Amino acid sequence: MYALRLVSLLFFSAISSGQLGLWPGAKQRALVQVSRPDALPDQLEIQMEAFPAASDSSQTIIEIPFRLSGSLIMVQAQVNEQSGSFIFDSGAPDLKLNTRYFQGGSAVANTAAGGSTGRVENLRLQSIRRFVWPGRVLEEVKVEGFDLSHLEQVRQEKILGLIGFEVFKDYEIGLDYKESKLILYPLDAQGRRLAQRAEDFPADYWIDFRLEGHIPVFPVQIGGQTLQMGLDTGAEKNLLHIQLRSKILSHFQIQKRGVLNGNGQAAVEVFTGEIDKLEIAGHVLYRMRGALTNLDALNEAFGTKLDGLLGFEFLSRQFTTINYRKRRMYIWSEISRLKHSKLQYLASKSSKL
Secondary structure (H helix, E strand, O other): OOOHHHHHHHHHHHOOOOOOOOOOOOOOOEEEEOOOOOOOHHHOEEEEOOOOOOEEOOOOOEEEEOEEEOOEEEEEEEEOOEEEEEEEOOOOOOOEEEOOOOOOOEEOOOOOEEEOOEEEOOOEEEEEEEEEEOOEEEEEEEEEEEOOHHHHHHHOOOOOEEEOHHHHOOEEEEEEOOOOEEEEEEEOOOOOEOOOOOOOOOOOEEEEOEEEOOEEEEEEEEOOEEEEEEEOOOOOOEEEEHHHHHHHHHHEEEEEEEEEEOOOOOEEEEEEEEEEEEEEOOEEEEEEEEEEEOOHHHHHHHOOOOOEEEOHHHHOOEEEEEEOOOOEEEEEEHHHHHHHHHHHHHHHHHHOO
């Protein structure tokens, strides 16, 4: 049933700019020269400096650098002898491979399904000897694969696969878009951190969620209406179900209307724009970009009844950690982080006097 996940990734890519993005202040450089518009990544001249190596800030906490492709988090990992870029995607249930680069295996029966833009088919179950990513090593496992060529063409880069929920669920995952890194906090059985970084301090607030499948779901208020929203690092745009349109139209300023052509054969109408404000756990966020579309197929894929998804547009505004064992998400505003950093600097300077 996971096949629909590809559709949502293609959806987010299609309604974004489609350009390869880099994070602010990045030392790395990604230069893509396109020889022709319809070229796939192995037909492109791609030059990319290596990622900085993942580092441990203590014996147990792992920091993993990432870059952004559009608004997708890209990390480095290795499968068998192949190393390259993977999408860090909490909307994926587990590790998925791109069959362009990992061929063979057996067809997965009865898994073709409909998504936001049509059908995704031809899943294959493949055996891999070894998967290596900071914080997780898998050996002699079977992994589903499918063709990610369409997404590669949109992104104009080679994508080996997706790193999903099952790979990182035992950690508290920190998403630091400002510093362009993931932070993996190891946990005990109750979900308590086993280590802290020197720069860590209590969160501004937290959001309790429930897990529907592998998707964190929590209440969000828009225009006095309580919506059930899911969290997905693979969502480049916040999404709202078109069926909610009458409830929130006065709080959603439509800026663009168009037809989306994704991986499937069907085309769907989308409305992109801006939510004037939304409230989460008593905290108000203003001017959040998003899109209205039909989420029926996505809900079928996830096994949920979501009113929408929050992704990059929400997560990139602050430092967020997700603790799947505690079913809790922690939020630190950039203002709080700046204040704490300044206090640490002044304390360090004072101690040297």
